[in-house]
Amino acid sequence: MTGAQPTEIRVSEIFGPTIQGEGVLIGLPTVFVRTGGCDYRCSWCDSLHAVESRFRDEWRAMSTEEVWREVTRLSGGKPLMVSLSGGNPAIQPFGELIGCGHGQGYRFALETQGSVARDWFADLDVLVLSPKPPSSGMETDWEAFDACLRASEGKPQTVLKIVVFDEADYDYARSAAARYPHLPVYLQPGNHTPPPADAHDAPIDIDGIMARMRWLVDRVAEDRWFEARVLPQLHVLIWGNRRGV
Numbered sequence: 001m002t003g004a005q006p007t008e009i010r011v012s013e014i015f016g017p018t019i020q021g022e023g024v025l026i027g028l029p030t031v032f033v034r035t036g037g038c039d040y041r042c043s044w045c046d047s048l049h050a051v052e053s054r055f056r057d058e059w060r061a062m063s064t065e066e067v068w069r070e071v072t073r074l075s076g077g078k079p080l081m082v083s084l085s086g087g088n089p090a091i092q093p094f095g096e097l098i099g100c101g102h103g104q105g106y107r108f109a110l111e112t113q114g115s116v117a118r119d120w121f122a123d124l125d126v127l128v129l130s131p132k133p134p135s136s137g138m139e140t141d142w143e144a145f146d147a148c149l150r151a152s153e154g155k156p157q158t159v160l161k162i163v164v165f166d167e168a169d170y171d172y173a174r175s176a177a178a179r180y181p182h183l184p185v186y187l188q189p190g191n192h193t194p195p196p197a198d199a200h201d202a203p204i205d206i207d208g209i210m211a212r213m214r215w216l217v218d219r220v221a222e223d224r225w226f227e228a229r230v231l232p233q234l235h236v237l238i239w240g241n242r243r244g245v
């Protein structure tokens with residue numbers, strides 16, 4: 001995407017340091033910058049407070065400097081991985097923040113569904129592309145997805161991360177992985193008990209998620225799909241549906 005962009009970043013929350021709970025950076029200490037607003041509405045979204053426009057009043061339009069000040073305050077000025085998430089963080093102007101952080105030794109990872117390409121993707125350290133499977137109720141625009149890959153110019157470490165709830169999602173994950181054989185693929189069992197939008201914590205069915213995890217491991221092993229990595233959401237195992245951890 002090119003042309004004039006807004007300079008303020010719409011922020012839902014900035015928190016940490018904590019650990020990255022998912023995918024390729026699992027377990028790594030990080031500060032999260034969660035942006036407000038998303039062009040998708042996945043049926044099982046676990047971050048609706050950063051998606052639904054009725055929470056707009058809770059989001060803050062922050063300058064790059066303000067975001068940066070908060071990140072460095074939380075990290076105690078010691079460089080670490082900054083995780084840009086959302087909502088869809090790709091719809092926010094992050095280019096300047098990434099440049100500023102790199103100058104001080106920070107690294108940046110962004111996770112997006114791959115619906116909006118930005119030229120600053122090439123400046124990221126890690127790009128997690130997470131196309132949404134059929135259970136989300138969304139349809140993947142593969143042309144937009146390909147544009148995200150082109151925008152990254154092959155510079156960041158780029159991986160696929162796909163949430164799997166059922167057989168249809170699993171088939172989707174297999175075909176997405178076949179489409180991009182050069183990308184490492186991470187599979188994650190879905191949380192069928194995501195928190196309601198206005199809850200800071202909510203009951204969660206860990207046993208059900210673990211049953212899905214076991215099914216997914218069996219499925220991958222059965223298929224001899226040895227390139228796939230299967231991981232649960234670590235933060236969900238530790239803190240359940242609690243927000244801001």
Ligand code: SF4
Binds near residue numbers: 039040047048087113
């Ligand atoms: S793309 Fe992500 S943030 Fe947006 S609705 Fe789907 S799960 Fe939620």
